[in-house]
Amino acid sequence: MDLSEVERWERVMSGDAPLSWDLWSVAAANAQCLSPDGRRVAQAAVSYLQNLFGDHWIDDAAKHHGVPHLMNLWVASGGPRSAVELLTTYARLAVVLQASTGRARFLQGLRSNSSPRHWSHAMLQLEMAAMAVLDGWTVALEPRVPGGVGRADLKLHGSDGDAAFVETVVMGISDEERRAHRYFEAVTTPVQLFAATYGVHITGSTGHVAEMEAVHRWLQEVEQAAATTAADGVLREVAGPSGGALIISASPLQDTSLRGPATLTDEGGRLAARIAEKAKQTAGAPHTWVRLDAHALLWMLSDWGRSPVTAKLITFAPLVREALADAPHVAGVILSNGWAWRIAGEEDEACVVPGGLAIRRALPATRYRETLIVASTPDGVTQPWNEWYASESTWLDRALDHLGHPPLAALLAPTLG
Numbered sequence: 001m002d003l004s005e006v007e008r009w010e011r012v013m014s015g016d017a018p019l020s021w022d023l024w025s026v027a028a029a030n031a032q033c034l035s036p037d038g039r040r041v042a043q044a045a046v047s048y049l050q051n052l053f054g055d056h057w058i059d060d061a062a063k064h065h066g067v068p069h070l071m072n073l074w075v076a077s078g079g080p081r082s083a084v085e086l087l088t089t090y091a092r093l094a095v096v097l098q099a100s101t102g103r104a105r106f107l108q109g110l111r112s113n114s115s116p117r118h119w120s121h122a123m124l125q126l127e128m129a130a131m132a133v134l135d136g137w138t139v140a141l142e143p144r145v146p147g148g149v150g151r152a153d154l155k156l157h158g159s160d161g162d163a164a165f166v167e168t169v170v171m172g173i174s175d176e177e178r179r180a181h182r183y184f185e186a187v188t189t190p191v192q193l194f195a196a197t198y199g200v201h202i203t204g205s206t207g208h209v210a211e212m213e214a215v216h217r218w219l220q221e222v223e224q225a226a227a228t229t230a231a232d233g234v235l236r237e238v239a240g241p242s243g244g245a246l247i248i249s250a251s252p253l254q255d256t257s258l259r260g261p262a263t264l265t266d267e268g269g270r271l272a273a274r275i276a277e278k279a280k281q282t283a284g285a286p287h288t289w290v291r292l293d294a295h296a297l298l299w300m301l302s303d304w305g306r307s308p309v310t311a312k313l314i315t316f317a318p319l320v321r322e323a324l325a326d327a328p329h330v331a332g333v334i335l336s337n338g339w340a341w342r343i344a345g346e347e348d349e350a351c352v353v354p355g356g357l358a359i360r361r362a363l364p365a366t367r368y369r370e371t372l373i374v375a376s377t378p379d380g381v382t383q384p385w386n387e388w389y390a391s392e393s394t395w396l397d398r399a400l401d402h403l404g405h406p407p408l409a410a411l412l413a414p415t416l417g
Contacts, residue, residue: 081366234250361389371392
């Protein structure tokens with residue numbers, strides 16, 4: 001950004017000027033992470049969103065709910081990741097809204113409710129709807145449930161006559177998980193700095209959430225141990241203030257992880273409750289799938305989250321089938337981790353069991369996603385979801401082509417594409 005852009009942004013953040021789409025467009029036009037074609041398409045994406053939501057929507061959203069969930073779309077703030085978020089949001093909206101029914105009601109909801117929670121839910125609806133459109137299915141947004149009083153999130157029709165209602169839900173973070181996550185970050189951020197500064201490896205567990213005064217003393221001990229190990233090469237263990245311990249070594253150990261505090265939140269119980277709630281909400285629909293996106297810490301801090309996708313599927317499948325025991329109209333559940341940063345050396349993975357599939361796929365901008373697809377019975381059918389999520393890593397390229405744009409690699413700067 002040049003100085004005038006910085007000054008304009010500072011005025012917005014101080015409340016002296018409204019947040020405008022023009023800031024987004026200027027950022028896209030100058031984004032160093034994009035090629036010339038990428039800047040052109042990114043500006044077109046911003047213009048599309050402005051026309052869709054209106055000139056004042058973005059400022060109203062920031063005033064009522066803060067900027068963070070919108071910052072993911074501002075290319076200057078996050079480089080390639082934000083560019084991919086902007087292009088993905090644009091592509092999902094453009095692909096779905098040109099080929100679906102129920103658009104007016106869906107857009108009214110998005111325009112009138114710009115909260116992060118509603119936005120995340122709408123993006124999950126669009127994710128599945130956009131996959132369906134590119135596979136030749138027709139989409140109804142927020143259709144009425146036959147014989148019921150409510151509405152489902154989606155109804156999808158295949159060219160071969162198949163049809164499915166879909167209920168989408170984003171699981172947020174519980175208060176206890178939020179505390180655990182803040183604690184984990186407060187410990188691991190300086191610990192990673194110690195490791196880089198002294199050239200050592202630090203692994204182990206942060207233990208339970210502790211008072212910050214005690215944590216600060218512990219971190220001083222950890223830094224001293226890191227400096228000493230860097231000098232003499234001797235492995236050291238520093239016990240935490242509330243359980244757990246960090247291990248400092250001169251060379252990598254077999255276990256290279258930093259584990260966060262365990263929480264007492266019953267994530268399995270929360271999942272089962274949300275599945276049962278959505279099953280009840282769609283009672284009367286002939287064939288329904290529940291799509292869950294877990295923004296909670298299920299994947300981030302738990303032992304289950306660090307297990308292979310095969311182990312995740314083996315434990316998730318019985319939970320789903322028990323939760324759906326009294327809901328014969330629900331054919332299955334799809335669960336994913338939203339997305340996470342991809343670790344070097346982490347490979348795509350897939351595991352198939354009767355009536356179930358687990359997939360890990362690389363996504364653009366050094367991210368990955370794990371998706372578990374479980375039918376309500378072991379002999380249940382998990383298509384077309386298997387194919388859609390197995391090919392998720394190429395979806396954005398196919399969507400861009402559908403909209404008449406070059407593939408993502410041509411839109412990113414040459415060093416990034």
